[in-house]
Amino acid sequence: MAVDRLIDDVIEREGGFVDDASDAGGRTRWGISEAVARAEGYSGDMRRLPRATAVEIYRRRYWEAPHLDAVAAHAPRLAEELFDTGVNMGPAVAVSFVQRALNALNRGARDYADIAVDGRVGPNTLAALDEFLATRGSCGEQVLVKAVDALQGARYLRLAERRPANEAFLYGWLANRIG
Known part of the structure; x- marks a missing residue:
């Protein structure tokens, strides 16, 4: 990449x-x-x-x-999404989105242990990513990208609801930053 x-x-x-x-x-x-x-x-x-x-x-x-080069070695499309999300919302927010998704997708910690949602890519995040991808196969990366997009979209809506001036940007955020 x-x-x-x-x-x-x-x-x-x-x-x-x-x-x-x-x-x-x-x-x-x-x-x-x-x-x-x-x-x-x-x-x-x-x-x-x-x-x-x-x-x-x-x-x-x-x-x-934010060590997205390390993520790219495991899941290049996910790294691209985290980069774009990080540019718009901050790298820690983007990484926390994938950490939250990994925790929610580990089937009650049966596939791998929950990880800290700290907004930093480290060995535990990369290990959970590897386990997720190994368990979920070829569609796993796409599902993580969708999860990050969903969390990003929800955050955009909250930003517009909390600050009416952000409504001017909401359509563009959703049209150009999601998916």
């Missing part, structure tokens, strides 16, 4: 500079919020955030730091 393709897809979808007063995320360029850019060391004008800087932020913060 080429993480570069995933990053290019996100940048293409997110576009250039955006400063929408309704967006709680604030000013963005290439889909990178000003808060994330500052946390990653960028101090310049957000209108001029270089694309190459955005690419490195995506790679470091949304692929490498």
Whole structure:
């Protein structure tokens, strides 16, 4: 799997500079919020955030730091989904979605033990993923992707219900981020 393709897809979808007063995320360029850019060391004008800087932020913060490369070695399509979800909701939220799904799908811990829902990919999460895939076969990865999508969609609905300004984004989130 080429993480570069995933990053290019996100940048293409997110576009250039955006400063929408309704967006709680604030000013963005290439889909990178000003808060994330500052946390990653960028101090310049957000209108001029270089694309190459955005690419490195995506790679470091949304692929490498949450260890999605390790997930990709076991379930590449799931890693892609976690990357996209993490970009939009934060990597810890994305990883917690798959951890919750793995716990709910282990048939009362008969297939493998429950794991901590801590938003971090570690040896226990990877072991549970391996056991799930071994038990459920070729359709297992697709089911996990669907579970992550379902949790993501439910979160989008809650965000719109809690903050009416988010209703402006709900249709796009559901149309472009789910499935």
